[in-house]
Amino acid sequence: MAEDEPSDLDEVQPAEEIEVPLSPEERIKELEAGLHEIEKEMLYKQAEVQNALAQVAKVRSEGTRYGGMGLARRIVGSVENLERAIDHIEEDDEGPISSALRMVHKDILASLKTEGVEPIEALGLPFDPAKMEAITTVPSSEEYGQGMVVSVLEPGWVLRDRVLKVARVVVASE
Incomplete structure (x- = not known):
């Protein structure tokens, strides 16, 4: 047999696997x-x-x-403007406009409180960076120890447990 011709031995096919x-x-x-x-x-x-x-x-x-956080923020801004107006009214002024402003302010605050919106208590309390922004510091005193809020420049507000607006405060330091 010639070497160029394929033999039957060269063409051995692998056995098919038989599934048992x-x-x-x-x-x-x-x-x-x-x-x-x-x-x-x-x-x-x-x-x-x-x-x-x-x-x-x-x-x-x-x-x-x-859901009402955006609306609450806007109303809080209006309440602060109303408070600034009331601050310019004489305390003993019982005229109809000043009385109406005070009454509207009181009613709005009551409505906000019913919905869970309240001002952040800060004055005389320890500084809380989650609810407050320290604008400046002053030396501590006997009345206000280090880290205590001495003054509130702008009030802060919360809606239940979420901060709507941080309180801008002055803090006592060494």
Whole structure:
């Protein structure tokens, strides 16, 4: 035989793998393993759905609870302007305009409080950077120790537990 001619020995094909059927016990184990994986995946998906529902409920609740923040900020600005006007009225002035301004101011503050909007208490309390901005410092004294708020330059406001506007304050330091 010539070397150029292919021989039957050179063309040996690999034997095809023959699938041996699984025994019933092995097949049951295989199916149970697959079922276990599917059950596990289903539990993960159920947990994801529960987490998504909880997140939606939280967002909805916060929307209801804090949805009026923008309006509250604007009203607070108007209340501060009203307070500046009232500050220029003589204390003993009982005229109709001054009485009306005081009454409107009182009513607006009561309405804001009903909705959870309140001024930040700062004077004489320790400085809280989450609710206050220190504009300047003054030396501490017997009345105001280090880190205490000595004066409120502009009031701050909160809506429930969220800051609408920080209080601008003067703080005692060494």
